[in-house]
Amino acid sequence: MLRTLLIIFLLFPGLPLLAAGCGSQGVAMQVLGSGGPELTDGRASSSYLLWVDGKARILVDTGSGSALNFEKSGADFRDLSAILYSHFHVDHSAALPAYIKGGYFLHRNKDLPVYGPEGNDWLPGTKVFLQALFAPPKGAFHYLGDFLPGNSGSYSLKAHEIPTGNREPLPVQILGDLRIQAIPVHHGPLPALAWRVEAQGKAIVFSGDMNGDFHTLPKLAHKADLLIAHNAVPETATGIARKLHMPPSIIGKIARLAQVKRLLLSHRMSRTLGNEAQTRKEIQRFYTGPIQFADDLDCFAVQ
Ligand SMILES: [Zn+2]
Structure with missing residues (x-):
């Protein structure tokens, strides 16, 4: 069985690895939440985990349901070097209190930049x-206020805006052996960022939610080994949906301009689920590299 899987993987290196093997060596990206905000997509909301040599080092977004998948992934909250947020919509951030309360039981003792x-x-x-x-006295979960700077928790959440x-x-931030970099993206009127994380010479870029109008993502994603692009709307989208999100043709243009090595489509919603063949076709008008669609807990070795 293992031999068969290995042969399949060698033949088709774009295929996801087994979740249990994610990040055991080198750099890997695991999907904790491949859905959007819907209650009907059967997916956790947006969240990703970057693994380096068997440790979960960077958490990108904390959408609802992602804390359960963090647990299933085998990640250790104490290994995280930072949490990065694309923006603060519910489907990208709602699970943060669950991580902080869950992490309480692990006695993390080094500060956690956010x-x-x-x-x-x-x-x-x-x-x-x-x-x-979290801030006393009025924070919704101020009983976790010990984890803000200046309080008595075993570590502090350090906010960086x-x-x-x-x-x-924007300038590269160095977190030990990791380099992180952001660029603003157009998500309607909402403040939003795309992120690039580099480890061991590999670059993984997360688009977050965006519609492409700032034309910024190709700069950040230049020659990335993996671009995770949010496939929240179909090509035919109009109105508010199109003001907030990029259709497949824009994803294809960005991937081509940036010359990314692989493209992973995530933030899948009922308006795009089931349209994969059409989505792929629209993207392939511009981008000829490998394209895959994300599911929760999929793990991708970045080689
Ligand atoms: Zn979203």
Whole structure:
């Protein structure tokens, strides 16, 4: 069985590895949530985990349901070097209290940086988001306030707000052996970021939710080994859905412009699920590299 799987993987290196093997060596990206905000898609909401040599190091977004998949993945909350947020819509952030409360039982003792966008009238910034959840006396879960800086928890959540006015990649942040970089993306009026994480010379880029109008993602995703693009709308989308999200043709143009090595489509919703053949066709008008569709707990070795 193992031999057969190995042969299949060698023949088709784009295929996901088994979840149990994710990240045992090298760099791997695991999908914790491949869905959007719907209650009917059978998927956790947006969340991804970057593994380096068997350790879960970067968590990108914490959509609802993702904490259960974090547990199923075998990840250890104490290994995380940072949490990165694309934006603070529910389907990208709602599970954070579950991670913090669950992590309490693991006695993490090193600070946990939380990077995300600054706020505007539509959504809170990263600092306000953490305060609104955890800060005494009015935070919704202020009983977890020990994990904010200056309090008595075994570690602190350290908020880092990224400005969203730029149209060029923002300065690289170094987290030990990892390099992280953001660029603002157009998600309607909402402050939103795409993220690039580099480890062991491999680059993984997360589009987050975006419609492509800032033309920023190709710069951040230049020659990435893996681009995770959000496939929230079909080619025919109009109105608000199109103002917030990129159709497959835009994904294809970005992947081609950026010359990414592989493309993974996630944030799958009822309006795109079942349309995979059409979606692939629209993307392939512009991008000829490998294309895959994400499911929860899929694990991709980045080679
Ligand atoms: Zn979303």
